[in-house]
Amino acid sequence: DVKVTQSSRYLVKRTGEKVFLECVQDMDHENMFWYRQDPGLGLRLIYFSYDVKMKEKGDIPEGYSVSREKKERFSLILESASTNQTSMYLCASSKSGTGKNYGYTFGSGTRLTVV
Amino acid sequence: GDSVTQMEGPVTLSEEAFLTINCTYTATGYPSLFWYVQYPGEGLQLLLKATKADDKGSNKGFEATYRKETTSFHLEKGSVQVSDSAVYFCALSDHTGRRALTFGSGTRLQVQP
Numbered sequence: 001d002v003k004v005t006q007s008s009r010y011l012v013k014r015t016g017e018k019v020f021l022e023c024v025q026d027m028d029h030e031n032m033f034w035y036r037q038d039p040g041l042g043l044r045l046i047y048f049s050y051d052v053k054m055k056e057k058g059d060i061p062e063g064y065s066v067s068r069e070k071k072e073r074f075s076l077i078l079e080s081a082s083t084n085q086t087s088m089y090l091c092a093s094s095k096s097g098t099g100k101n102y103g104y105t106f107g108s109g110t111r112l113t114v115v
Numbered sequence: 116g117d118s119v120t121q122m123e124g125p126v127t128l129s130e131e132a133f134l135t136i137n138c139t140y141t142a143t144g145y146p147s148l149f150w151y152v153q154y155p156g157e158g159l160q161l162l163l164k165a166t167k168a169d170d171k172g173s174n175k176g177f178e179a180t181y182r183k184e185t186t187s188f189h190l191e192k193g194s195v196q197v198s199d200s201a202v203y204f205c206a207l208s209d210h211t212g213r214r215a216l217t218f219g220s221g222t223r224l225q226v227q228p
Contacts, residue, residue: 033215041220042220044218109157
């Protein structure tokens with residue numbers, strides 16, 4: 001069964017910490033995405049990548065960065081965590097050129113709490 | 116820019132009731148349209164899709180028809196079950212080259228026995 005795996009389901013971090021959220025897919029997909037999900041706001045795109053070492057900013061990139069050193073892995077980095085980054089983070093992937101017709105495969109999400 | 120508007124929830128229904136969740140969109144060109152479902156504690160799963168006007172997507176008893184004239188993609192089910200309780204997201208993918216889906220805010224459905 002094809003999968004997008006997020007390394008942690010729950011994380012608690014302190015304000016100011018550097019936080020790494022990891023996502024791995026086993027489908028040989030070119031495109032990978034990071035969204036955050038907040039009540040009443042739906043899913044908002046943080047960053048996406050359509051190839052190794054390539055990245056593009058989404059709608060809310062401030063306070064975040066990403067890394068894509070290998071095709072299967074896409075990491076989201078919170079440089080200095082703040083309480084307003086407490087959220088559910090969702091990773092997704094798609095085959096190049098097919099996302100607009102076949103949608104995405106999502107991971108189970110990481111619920112991050114910053115205290 | 117592109118946007119998706121969904122009816123606010125929660126929507127509370129009794130088992131076997133008819134369900135409609137409204138979704139309208141704004142986009143240039145001809146987007147593809149999707150419904151995703153998120154069960155408690157899980158990620159999003161693709162429920163159904165439509166890629167051109169008048170297409171009907173269907174899955175697990177749910178249906179939605181791509182209406183270009185009203186820019187809508189309403190989700191319907193004739194008889195809901197308790198197991199349908201979840202959050203439902205409408206989304207679009209445009210054809211202008213941007214490679215990311217745009218999502219609505221989600222609608223929570225609660226089905227009571």
